[in-house]
Amino acid sequence: MKRTFSERLAILSDAAKYDASCASSGTEKRTSKGGKGLGSTESSGICHAHTPDGRCISLLKILMTNFCIYDCAYCINRISSGVERARFSVEDIVWLTLEFYRRNYIEGLFLSSGIIRSSDYTMEELVRVARVLRLEHGFRGYIHLKTIPDASPDLLAEAGLYADRLSINVELPTEKGLSLYAPEKNAAGIRGAMGHIRGRMEAAAEKAPSGRRPPRFAPGGQSTQMIVGADEATDRDILSSSATLYTGYRLRRVYYSAFSPIPDASARLPVIRPPLLREHRLYQADWLFRFYGFGFQEITESRPGGMLDLDMDPKLSWALDHRALFPVDINRADRETLLRIPGIGPRSVAALLAARKHRTVRLEDLERLKISIRKVRPFITTPDWRPTRLADRKDLRALFAPAPAQLSLL
């Protein structure tokens, strides 16, 4: 019996939701003004809806098919899973993307797929969707393509020509985890593809000596995802893996996905599910690295067992472990030091530095600079405020520990 379009959409979007990324940011600026096409991009991306799991919907995120010849234990689409299967044709996906886009539901498409027949065959189909969208329909919205492990370099090159972002999931933070749970995949192959993509991106950004511009290649960069809590990797392992991905492979984003108890889970997987809070803390740590000038290493170095504190965010936790550095004089401290104060973000730091040129900042001024006095008070001094030295307080952690959480769904 043939399924309706809507039923196939339900299966193929359900299967795609375990991929955390939905970002549509950081690509080149385009519009369709004056031309015949449809679509544009914004530097920071737009969320068009939020689902009750708190996630934003920015892209139409679907699989071309959830049939797969591989058997990755953590994945609901693995060959041994009893999940319902479906497939969209290239034309189906193109049509749906354009119709959703015209109604302003989405910023574009994030297309991934289970592996059918071969890596190259699958990748070719994904690339064809992007090619038809770009060349036949003049689509200028965002396209994110998942690259299939072991697909040929030529296909990668063509993917980069049409896509804004490419991603290939490292899946598990350590090689050991990968060989245990994704027997057909190999870490070296994945890293090889990432390195290859990085090389192409850098080549595309440079002008050749002849003055000719090299072909466009995924201006939105590449990203990846790691599953958290399916294997034994500690937060320290995960973050050191991120460090390599950011610095070694120049990834734009690393996503962390708390292993979700998938229906029909493989018996090889741990039965306990990691707290969602763990994923959240990893994102916070990642954020500290990307925007606050923290090194990944210093975030976890004093943490017992290499695990981030679940009770408080990693910045506060770091501050309490380095209490001798506080309080900080907010009228004197440099940018780097200000960024270390719990409760102050990069934007507040910029406002603070600008305001300092005009006045001596007092406690009451902070409110206007969008800084919560309650949060920062223990860590700063102003002419009218001096906290009890943090180092002298014994009840410190208790002071910041959260109130017991309520156990309701809403």
Place this chain on the structure above:
Amino acid sequence: MTRLHVVTLPADASFQTWRDHARKLLRNDIPASFVEWRVRSAQDDLFAEESVLPAVAEGCQRTVRRGCVKLLQRILCHSSPDRFALAYRVLWRAGRAPGLIRDAADPDIAAANHMARQVRHDVHHMKSYVRFSEKQVAGSVSGSQARHFVSWFEPEHHILEIVAPFFAGRFADMNWLILTPKGSVAWDGAEAVVTREPCARETLEDETGHLWHTYYRSVFNPARVKMNAMRSGMPRKFWKNLPETGLIPEMLAEAARRGAG
């Protein structure tokens, strides 16, 4: 010089209208504390007392920095009746202290930044939550192939001029119309026309809507319910015009059932 000057403006006065008055006041060197900005209501229309200022040559005009003009433009989009007075106060003071607007700890600048931020959020929300529905138009006159789309949206502030270029740059190959209680934007493939004439609410239906509902329901992960995160991303006030939010109670009930099982 110490007389109080009264300026009465329509509630939806544009930046240009305000600027014409502000320039005149500035040329006459009238401090912010001597100006009262009023919003014209339907009743006092006939009896509004305007103070007449002597025309002063264009030349003796103070200049302010670009950043300041930008900030003023932003806050003039705000719907608060206080915006006219605040904008003039900022303009007056910035003329004497050019660095003023960078001092976010100053009460006037903090208030202005706050308004600008609210306007920015409104712009962002409009880009996010406008939903187009297709309208079948019989026998288009120009014979063009372009499809027709309509949307109903309720912005908080007067932002149509700001968002019009975004929609024009994005949906260039279709004809569209956005109706709001604060005016409308229309695009015919060549030009975006903005009006400030309030529009009547439209109820819109679209066949593709059911696929969007299917998608919305399917990408939701019932293993993690985070309603606060959802509400902060998609504030309650927008829900009534977003068809998919009607599915939420049912999705939550389903998630609770699974959680319990």
